[in-house]
Amino acid sequence: MSDSEPLVVLCCGTGGVGKTTSAAAIGVSWAMSGKRTCVLTIDPAKRLADAFGLESLDNDPNEVDLSALDVPSGGALFAMMLDRKQTFDESVVALSPDAETAEKLLQNRYYRAVSTRLTGSHEYMATEKLYRLLQSGQFDVIVVDTPPSQHALDFFMAPGRIQRLFDGPMMTRLLKPRQGLTGGSTRRLVKWLLSLVGKQVVDDIANFFSLMSQVSGGFAAHSGVVAGHLNGPRTHVMLVTSAASSARAGALEFVRAMKENDRKIHGFVLNRFVHPTATIDTAAPDASIDGWAEWGEAIQRYANERNAIAARHKQAGHQLSAAAGGVPVWTLPYLPSNADEIAGLARLASHLPPLMRA
C-alpha cells in the first residue's frame, strides 16, 4: 500500500449522534487541507444535500461549491448518497456474462427482495460503491458515513456474510436435495420449508442462486479488494458519538467489539459537546436598565442549565477518553446556530486537528 492510494475515512457510530453531520465536517476539513475528497453517505439525508447547497444527492459524486471557503489548490469536495438498489442493479448488469442473465436476475422476485431489503445489503452495496470510488482514481480521500446498524461491526462483517451466502454451496445443496442432503431429517426439513414459504419461493430462490453463481465471482473480487483496503494502513476508523448516555453505551460497545476483533480505532469524535459558560455576574449591570431584572434572571437560569449539561458532558468526555486508551478524542461543539450549512460545517471542521496524514 502506498500513500498514493486513496485514504478511506470510515465514520462509525450509533444512530442519533450526528454521524452524517460529523462525516460532512470531516469531508470539509480534508477538502480544506487541499485534498480531493468525496463524502459517501448512506442515510437518505436531505439535510446533507441542503448543507452542501446541492439540489439533491444521488448515486454518483456531485461537486460541492466551496467558493465561500478558503480552499487551497487541489482541494475539492464531492458528495453522494448510496442508492442500494441502483448500485446492485448496475453491478449485476456489469458483472453478468450476457444481457439475458442480467435481465433474468433483475426480474427474479427473490433478487428484488434481496436488493432492497436483505439485512446487510446496505453494507454490501456500500462496499461495492466504495470499490468503484477506489477504482475511479478520482479522489484522495473518501469519507464514508456508515449505515446505522444493529451490531457494532456490521459494516465490516455484513458484506462477507452476504458474499458467503452467494458463494456458498449451502443454498444449492438445500434446494437440490437429491444431489446433496438425503437423510430423512433433511427431507422433513425441506417439507417444513415448503409448507412455510411455498414452492414458488423455493423455485425463485433456486433460480436466483443458479444465476448468481455466474456473477458472484465478480462481487467477491470487489469485496476482497475493499476488505483488503479496510484492513490496511490507508483506512482510518473514526467513532462518532455524543455525550448522551445511550450513545455512550453504544460507543463503549463498539470499542469492545473492535478490540475483540483486533481492529484499530484511529480517533473518536465527541459530537454536540456543550462547554461551560464564561463566569458571569448578572448583578453587575446597572439594575436601572429597563427589563434587566427579568432578563438577568433568564440568563442566569440558562447559564445554570447549560453548565449542568456541560458538567455531565465533561464527565462523559473523561469516560470516553479512558475507554479510548490513548487514541485521540476530538470534541465538536454544540452550535447554537444551525450547523446545516456550509459555513456551519466549516466552523465544526475548524475544531478538528490538522488531520492525520498517515
Next chain:
Amino acid sequence: MSLLSKKLIFVLGKGGVGRTTVSVTLGMAAARSGLNVGIIELYGTHNLADRCGFKGARYAPRTVAPGVQIQSFTAMDCVDDFGRQKLRIGPLSGVLFKNKVFGTFIDAIPGLHDLFQLGKVNALLSDPAPSDPKYDLIIIDTPATGHGITLLHAAESMREMVGGGLVAEEADLIADLLSDPARTGLVLTTLPDTLPVNETLELVDQLEGYEQHLCGAVVNGIRDFTIPKSPDWSHVKSGLSSAEHQDLCALGDELVTLSHRQQQAIDGLRHGLADRLPTAVPLLMQQRHSPGELEARHLPNLGQELYDQLQPPGGRGE
C-alpha cells in the same frame, strides 16, 4: 379515534430521539387508564430492559409497574410459538435457526425475522397462548426510522415474494391487523430542533398508506429557554455596555437564538403535520428534558402528564 382505544401502537422516530423513553411513558399513561399494557422491543435489543432497570433482554414478560410489562423479542423466540401454533410441532428454533443450512436459509429471506416477530405480536392480541399475558394494548419500541418503515410494510413485502404457504397466511393476518387504523396506531417521536423536525415530516411523507394511523407526535427533550415577553432582548442589550458585559450579551444572544430555534421547530412540526394530514394529529406531549435520561427510578412519575392530556374534556369515556 382515541389513542388508548388502539390495540397496537408503533413508536417511530430517528435514532437518538428517545423512542424508548416515549414508549415507556405511553405505556405508563395507558396503564393509569386501567389498561393492561405490553411494551415490546424487537431483534433482541435490550435498551428497553436496561432503562427499566433490568439486566439484559428477556423474552418472558417482566413487570415494570402495575399493568405494565416489557418483553424483548427475537425471531428465534417467536418462531417456536409459530411452530407450535401453526405447524403443530415442537420448538422450531432448534432446527430452523441452529441448523446451519436452515439458519442460512431463514436469514436469507428478507423480512422473515420481521414477520415471525410481528406474528407473535398479532397472536398475543388475537389468540394468546394460555401462558401468555393478556394485553389490552401493545406498544412497540420500533427500530429507528428506516427499519421502522420497513417493519410496517413487512407483511406486504413478504406477500410480493411469497405466493403461498404458512408464511403467506401469517403475512395476511399481520397485514390485516396493521392496515386497520382502528386497531393499529403510530406515534412519532422527535426532538425540538430544525433537523429532527424536518426528518420527522419527511418520515410522514414516506408513510404510504399509514397516514390514517398517525395518532400523535411527541416532542421529547424540551429545554427550558423561557425568556421575558417584554421588553425585547435587543432593547435590553442596547442598555448594556457591550465592552463591559460582553459575556452577558453573548449569553443573552445565545438564549434568544436557542429559544427561537426550539419554538420554531415545535411550530414547524405542528404546521407541517396539519398541512400533510387532513385530520390534525395532536402534539401529544412536550416532554421536558430530563437531566440523566430515563432511568428506572423515574418510572413511578412517568406518564401522568400524558395521561392527563389523553382524558377527554369533562371526564372519562368516549
